[in-house]
Amino acid sequence: MKMWLKFKRFWIHFFIIVWEVIKSMKSIRGLISLFISYMIFQGWAVLFVIFGNAWMKGIGAAVITFWFGPGTPTIPIILIVALFIQRYLLLDRSNQVHLKDKWIELNQKYGEKNKSNKE
Numbered sequence: 001m002k003m004w005l006k007f008k009r010f011w012i013h014f015f016i017i018v019w020e021v022i023k024s025m026k027s028i029r030g031l032i033s034l035f036i037s038y039m040i041f042q043g044w045a046v047l048f049v050i051f052g053n054a055w056m057k058g059i060g061a062a063v064i065t066f067w068f069g070p071g072t073p074t075i076p077i078i079l080i081v082a083l084f085i086q087r088y089l090l091l092d093r094s095n096q097v098h099l100k101d102k103w104i105e106l107n108q109k110y111g112e113k114n115k116s117n118k119e
Helices: 002-024 028-051 054-068 074-089 099-118
Strands: none
Touching (some): 002 074, 002 099, 028 054
């Protein structure tokens, strides 16, 4: 049972961090970088499925199926590339999210709550 709670807590923290990173990219450069990063990895495949001929729809469907498959790090890769584009290509220094510090903060915040509920 403990392993299930650790697994559940990991995914809850993961999606909270994803949401925090997306919220921190609220400038126009951040939104542009998020869009560009999504288009690099998966957006073009979605366009292939919507607007393509049979061959393009097949390629697009294969790429989308691969990225939605279990164990593929789609969301982290898109966010890391978006942060890179925002900071170094679009020269936006306003976003200073430190993922490691945010992860430690969430573990302390929600870890204390779970310990107090057990007692």
